[in-house]
Amino acid sequence: MNSSRKYIWAFLITLVIFLSVTVLSNYFDTQRINEVKAIDDSISLDILSSEIQFDLLKQTPCEYLGDSSLSHELDSLGSRLSYLENARGANDAQVIQLKSNYSLLEIKDFILMQSMSDKCKTKPAFVLYFYSNRGDCPDCQFTGSVLTALREAYPGVRVYSFDYHADISAVRTLVSIYRIAPEFPALVIHGKPTYGLKSLSQIEALMPEVKTSTTTATTTKK
Numbered sequence: 001m002n003s004s005r006k007y008i009w010a011f012l013i014t015l016v017i018f019l020s021v022t023v024l025s026n027y028f029d030t031q032r033i034n035e036v037k038a039i040d041d042s043i044s045l046d047i048l049s050s051e052i053q054f055d056l057l058k059q060t061p062c063e064y065l066g067d068s069s070l071s072h073e074l075d076s077l078g079s080r081l082s083y084l085e086n087a088r089g090a091n092d093a094q095v096i097q098l099k100s101n102y103s104l105l106e107i108k109d110f111i112l113m114q115s116m117s118d119k120c121k122t123k124p125a126f127v128l129y130f131y132s133n134r135g136d137c138p139d140c141q142f143t144g145s146v147l148t149a150l151r152e153a154y155p156g157v158r159v160y161s162f163d164y165h166a167d168i169s170a171v172r173t174l175v176s177i178y179r180i181a182p183e184f185p186a187l188v189i190h191g192k193p194t195y196g197l198k199s200l201s202q203i204e205a206l207m208p209e210v211k212t213s214t215t216t217a218t219t220t221k222k
Helices: 002-057 062-069 070-088 093-120 140-153 169-177 201-208
Strands: 125-131 157-163 186-190 191-194
Touching: 062 093, 070 093, 093 125, 093 157, 093 169, 140 157, 140 201, 157 169, 169 191, 186 201
Parallel strands: 125 157
Antiparallel strands: 125 186, 186 191
8 A cells, every 4th residue: 555655646746747847848938939029020120110211321411321320220130130040940931031131131231331432432341241051161150250359349340241042132143243152151352252261350451441441330140
């Protein structure tokens, strides 16, 4: 009898532990889903807001161009997209769609800043960064850190990051225009592609104008 009771108590304790773990797991999963959904909704709203800002910036006088908060919003968007990608996975349909929208915003900003540079007679400092998420770019993460350091050192630099393999016609057009080979990491500086890992000093040597650039910086995903 005592042996039977021990088994029953062991079973009940195991059942309680199992149910507790299940309940807690479901709770945290629900919290995580709600958090991701909130980020998802926020990103969608910010993308719409940025689209409107692009139209407004086209009419901005040269003396006020550097005061735009758009670059900081693109930075925030990129950070949240990275979080969302880590939470849902790179192959999630919604993540892919949002990243596509973000890449288009980057390209629009790149075109706008080139146009404003011509209009305002400024010397822009642009870097196009092409990376790969297919496991064939061991140096891409470090390159992202180097470019972040570049932006922190020179707020006038605008860095635009793109997934080389993204199924986006506008990105494919950039790849074609600058004749980017599938070698990663790839940087486009002054319209010319350069490949492989670069240190901060090496990038500085490729674009000495960074010390005098007046273009407001923007940060991007990865």
